[in-house]
Amino acid sequence: MNVSNLSISEISNLYKNKELKPSEVYEEVFTNASLSESIIHAHLKLFQDEATEASKLSDERYEKGNPLSDIDGIPIAIKDNINLKNHETTCSSKMLSNYVSPYDATVIKKLRNNGVIFTGKTNLDEFAMGSSTENSAFGPTKNPWNPEHVPGGSSGGSAAVVSVGSAVASLGSDTGGSIRQPASFCGVVGFKPTYGTVSRYGLVAFASSLDQIGPITNSVEDAKILYNSIKGHDPLDATSIKESLVEIPTDKNAKVGVVKELMEEGISDESRKEVEKTIKLLKENGNKVVEVSLPLTKMALSIYYLIAPAECSANLSRFDGVRYGIREAGSTSYEMMENTRAEGFGEEVKKRILLGTYALSAGYYDAYYGQALKARSAITKDFENIFKEVDYLISPTTPTPAFKFGEKTENPLEMYMSDLCTIPANLAGIPAISIPTGLSKQDMPLSIQLMSPARTDSSLLEFSESIEKLLSFNQRTSLLEDMK
């Protein structure tokens, strides 16, 4: 049986009907991982022994007819900036290369209680800062569709493992597109929930006001299942929201706006055509589609590169060699801290810490960080207003399909541009999803992005499911078949 082509609900039903066992599925995804890792390097760690044992325990539960949940026995990979008790949480940084977490993140606790099998920790750009995993201190992850191409980032590892079938689904984190952009590059579904609907407790913070954990899956349905099992108010996260979700139309009455500014310059023809293709399908389906303008989205990138570095400059201060992580000797405490940070952080991380420190400095705060905060609330207002006219917004997820290694490392601005379409949703705190739509001329995956008002996550997922059906794109990478 080829598990890679099965959805979570299909697997779950086979488990319940005793036609398939969790240990068999785990064995298959582990085989896929062992085969693919040498080429794509998507995992930083595979939990073979622990996962095998967990799968057998799950076998027993199904045997007795009392699984813990509908996702009991589903093998899931975790981005290595989410804490899993007694395992390393490295954030792909030399700084935390020896750090073992003493606690579970809230999302991990929830999945654990649901009987999920954790397959391992996946690669990322150091501290989730990057768009290609090229910033990982432990080497980049390759795109399973073509290893000469990047898998996107920062959740490149999490997207690649789902794409190649070495996990049924994975968790990533999204600060400016870090779930959606790699999902788009790897031809899988990536969902960034409304800020505050999924607890951040245990997610190593990059930019606290933007970070959000979300699922990367083979299908929208899978994303929905995983989202439903990790969402909910968490008393350990003061920014997690108590309000319940709200519903908006998901059928042909749903009105869709095309964001004009995200269809213009900077967007490749290939990416734009995928949106146009989807619009055509939606119109045929009876949905009303109109062009809308969000002029401030043009400023989103600039706002993001003030707010995210500012927050990260403080969030990453705790890595000083005093209590955990690596330590570089120095003749005084301060020298030790300086040496540790000089040695432990990579170039991109240092660059952003400096940028953020500068933006918050006396005399510059008002002009940079203060201004960015104002612009951010203006963007949020713009979204609120536009959502009075339409239910959903559509755009490309990324300006181009996955680029090649080294293509953008020399030009950071161009690299930053790859998050052009995804950043606005983080600034506004709204949910957004990337759905694969087809392949480029170079046979690399293409996608569209859908956004909706805050706390309409369930509706967005439902509407996305119907679009997924309209698109009926379900091609997979042939990497493993080619190898076998």
Add this chain to the structure above:
Amino acid sequence: MNMVPTIGIETHVELNTNSKMFCNCAVVETENPNESLCPTCLGLPGALPVPNLKAIESITMLALSANCSITKNGMFHRKNYFYPDLPKNYQISQFDLPVGVNGSLEIILNETKETVEIERVHMEEDTGKSVHKGSGRIDSATSTLLDFNRSGVPLVEIVTKPVIKSSKEAVSYIEELRQLVIDLKISEGKLEKGNLRFDANISVAKESDNELGVKVEIKNMNSLRSLEKAIDYEIKRQTKLIESNEVIIQETRHWDEDKEVTSSMRSKEGSADYRYFSDPDLPNMILTDEFIDNIKKTIPTLPSQKRDKLSETGLSNSESNYLSKSEEWIYNLFLETQKLTNDTKSTFNLITGELQGQLRKAGMEKLPEWLTSEKLSEIIKMINENKISFTSGKEILTNLIQNEMSPSKYAEDNNLIQDNDSDEIAKIVKNVIDSNKEVVERVKDGEEKLVGFLVGQIIKSSKGNINPSIAKDLLLKEL
């Protein structure tokens, strides 16, 4: 040249909440390091802060009691600086939207009521503790041990405006603040435990200058005595510099407890830029009218209100101040007893002098339950009516502390009732004059202090049953 010192004081008050400010760890009192820790107060990657509601209630109560305006839509900021015992290398604090602003505290300085204006009252978390080995300072230590038990303990910082004019006033202000947090039951208020820690900003200027001088911050004063000495030292030091036309450097100075001098800390803090920004992990601190009203209802009688009540009995400001800073039961005992005796002076003296002294000697912290205001007033009345001597009153009190009994019955049973029969006393007076002729002559020659000796002799021969003032009157008449 007249010099004017100006002082502002920043006080950190450690709250007495059960748990820390942003996590569920218990606030512990232990010598064992690193016992009460979790991912949050240890700054582990991924851990998040959740505000302690009890602490926010406490600071709101303090801010209201210090007559502050309450910021209804406040927030927490991150104060960024690196220090090994600061786990996140930023401290969660408040910046431009503190819980309380523009308040004031009434203090008693000598016999005068003064007002110390409060600039702000804000909430923050405490740091861990560093123990530097090899030397007391981080820069020259051979090794440093870290204890994070204190990390994350809720602190309230109270900042005065630069309005304090002397070390005495500064001490009086801290005493008032200390009493306030004790009465509000939001802190243990123990200086020796570091529950209250203070820094002073001191500047000296010529009176003619009409503006403040260069500000110098003094740290490391951990008692009222060192606060007073450090301020006096610093005022003298700055005055001398101004008088000799030397420059005062804006800096932070360290109070050396042993040498009793301040010395420059050469710290980097002079140029510190804390890069404050609102903490994205914490939502805005919304204090609703309902919340504030509920807190107002729980505020007990404040020290200043106690003083007003005490003053009504005729106590002086400093006496009222003394009782407002005594324990609750002493304050209540005074008011109840005074009501019964209607004699403010005697009641005050007996309670604050004799009673407190005897209790202290007996090692007792509280009154035995039978020692009521009624019993106390009985003793005071007997003394006032000259039925017993003050010495006998003391004796009754000593026994009353140990055993339940009736003061008047005790006085009778033990022959303490004074002989107020003037004929009887006159006889004794005459006897004393006759047998001390030499002394009497010297008194007549003007050696008035020997009167006391003669009075003593009279009381002695009466076995203590003569009221000394009556004896003295009669003696002087005879002479």
